[in-house]
Amino acid sequence: MPPPECPAHAAVHAAAPASALADLFGPGHEADPKGFYERLRAEHGAVAPVRVAGDLPAWLLLGYRENLEVARTPSRFSRDSRHWGDWREGRVAPDSPLLPVVGWQPMCTFADGAEHERLRTALTESMDRLDRRGMRRHVTRFTNQLVEKFAADGHADLVTEFAEQLPMLVLTQLLGMPDEDGPRLVEASRDLMKGTETAISSNDYVIRALENLVARKRAEPGQDLASWLLSHPSGLTGEEIVQHLRLVLLTGNETTTNLMANALLTVLTDPRFRASLAGGQMTLPDAIEHVLWNEPPLAVIPGRWATGDTELAGRQIKAGDMLLLGLAAGNIDPAVRPEIGAPMYGNRSHLAFSGGPHECPGQDIGRAITDTGIDALLLRLPDLRPAVLETELRWTVSWVSRRLVSLPAEFTPRQGDSDTVETERGLLAPDFLARLALPDRAEPADPAELSTTPAPPRAAVAEPGKRPFRARSWWRSLWRGLRPGPPVPPR
Numbered sequence: 001m002p003p004p005e006c007p008a009h010a011a012v013h014a015a016a017p018a019s020a021l022a023d024l025f026g027p028g029h030e031a032d033p034k035g036f037y038e039r040l041r042a043e044h045g046a047v048a049p050v051r052v053a054g055d056l057p058a059w060l061l062l063g064y065r066e067n068l069e070v071a072r073t074p075s076r077f078s079r080d081s082r083h084w085g086d087w088r089e090g091r092v093a094p095d096s097p098l099l100p101v102v103g104w105q106p107m108c109t110f111a112d113g114a115e116h117e118r119l120r121t122a123l124t125e126s127m128d129r130l131d132r133r134g135m136r137r138h139v140t141r142f143t144n145q146l147v148e149k150f151a152a153d154g155h156a157d158l159v160t161e162f163a164e165q166l167p168m169l170v171l172t173q174l175l176g177m178p179d180e181d182g183p184r185l186v187e188a189s190r191d192l193m194k195g196t197e198t199a200i201s202s203n204d205y206v207i208r209a210l211e212n213l214v215a216r217k218r219a220e221p222g223q224d225l226a227s228w229l230l231s232h233p234s235g236l237t238g239e240e241i242v243q244h245l246r247l248v249l250l251t252g253n254e255t256t257t258n259l260m261a262n263a264l265l266t267v268l269t270d271p272r273f274r275a276s277l278a279g280g281q282m283t284l285p286d287a288i289e290h291v292l293w294n295e296p297p298l299a300v301i302p303g304r305w306a307t308g309d310t311e312l313a314g315r316q317i318k319a320g321d322m323l324l325l326g327l328a329a330g331n332i333d334p335a336v337r338p339e340i341g342a343p344m345y346g347n348r349s350h351l352a353f354s355g356g357p358h359e360c361p362g363q364d365i366g367r368a369i370t371d372t373g374i375d376a377l378l379l380r381l382p383d384l385r386p387a388v389l390e391t392e393l394r395w396t397v398s399w400v401s402r403r404l405v406s407l408p409a410e411f412t413p414r415q416g417d418s419d420t421v422e423t424e425r426g427l428l429a430p431d432f433l434a435r436l437a438l439p440d441r442a443e444p445a446d447p448a449e450l451s452t453t454p455a456p457p458r459a460a461v462a463e464p465g466k467r468p469f470r471a472r473s474w475w476r477s478l479w480r481g482l483r484p485g486p487p488v489p490p491r
Contacts (some may be wrong), residue, residue, distance in 0.1 A: 025051075046313040077304035082104050122229060138173050263374060282345045
């Protein structure tokens with residue numbers, strides 16, 4: 001095999017049958033996605049030929065710069081999947097699990113130019129009307145409702161009982177849907193994003209639910225995203241409104257669930273990460289950016305389609321070829337991260353939300369749900385700790401994402417403190433400030449002392465005239481500096 005930089009290299013792989021290409025739906029990718037990307041990078045360079053469901057060929061972008069180049073040049077690499085040569089020539093089966101994700105739909109993610117501007121403006125301006133302070137209250141309220149279900153048990157699965165539930169509860173509220181629609185929508189949205197055999201029927205369920213929502217909001221508008229899209233001066237059709245609500249619901253839920261699960265995993269299992277939080281060297285929003293570098297919520301974004309014959313990283317890309325943005329692979333490109341273990345706290349130059357004109361419009365909503373949800377969870381359960389070894393955790397991998405299956409955790413059983421009060425600096429549990437004032441043990445001098453070892457039990461009986469001893473958790477130590485003070489004047 002000629003080396004990746006050799007001109008003959010592209011010709012060899014261009015002539016190879018799709019069945020001989022690395023399979024993005026195969027067991028090799030499912031077993032070890034990052035290893036799969038690195039093997040492709042070593043063999044092919046920054047752009048690798050792969051195959052997807054139905055033995056259809058595609059190009060997977062592994063380089064950081066190549067991902068940005070494709071995302072930022074829609075004139076060469078269109079988001080309109082009607083350019084797809086395999087689809088135009090009838091090689092895509094009507095029941096292909098790719099279609100719910102890449103099949104053309106009348107929404108901004110499948111448009112370019114003026115049409116993209118019209119549709120995206122309607123979406124972003126409607127999303128800008130969302131009350132961010134009110135959204136954080138929704139997050140806190142739903143977090144407390146979820147925590148209340150397991151707080152007295154002393155243990156919970158933070159994926160299935162928390163991270164998989166919270167984003168959809170909040171998003172259905174923002175869209176104007178009833179709370180009871182959330183659980184079934186969680187199942188359907190995950191199924192169609194995985195590209196399973198039932199992806200088509202799951203997509204149909206989501207569409208029907210949103211069509212019913214739009215019909216209700218036409219009759220009775222409210223202060224929600226569906227109503228604002230209906231009244232936007234861009235004049236979206238009913239189908240365009242349904243498809244944009246679907247976009248927000250699916251991508252918002254999938255990405256936020258994965259981000260929250262990955263952030264919780266890192267907070268609970270990485271001593272250096274936890275020590276930086278507890279010591280005040282970084283904030284939780286900064287920590288979330290580090291997680292977005294290492295575990296982007298979507299590993300692959302399909303797709304872009306070449307509008308004509310072109311070249312990319314020495315590859316001869318033909319008109320109609322499908323390209324897949326490899327966000328996870330680009331984030332670990334040695335060209336931009338020579339030291340993969342170096343902290344990336346607060347650095348937003350990652351590819352987690354793509355880039356260019358189609359960069360995710362709801363990324364700050366996902367960050368807010370994750371940040372506020374984890375804050376509220378840890379304020380309720382400050383001694384949260386993993387219940388299993390990290391090596392015992394299981395992941396599931398689809399062609400577009402890697403998802404943590406479960407995150408068992410333990411904590412001191414609690415109940416009766418679910419109400420919150422608002423301070424100048426956020427939402428805190430009513431007894432939180434009082435708990436901060438309790439006597440505490442000496443702070444550890446060595447961050448290594450901040451381990452996942454269970455905290456010592458609290459004294460059941462206090463000495464006469466003294467309060468019971470309570471050990472200060474690392475999370476409570478972090479929040480010492482957030483006692484409400486005088487309002488900070490605007491800059």
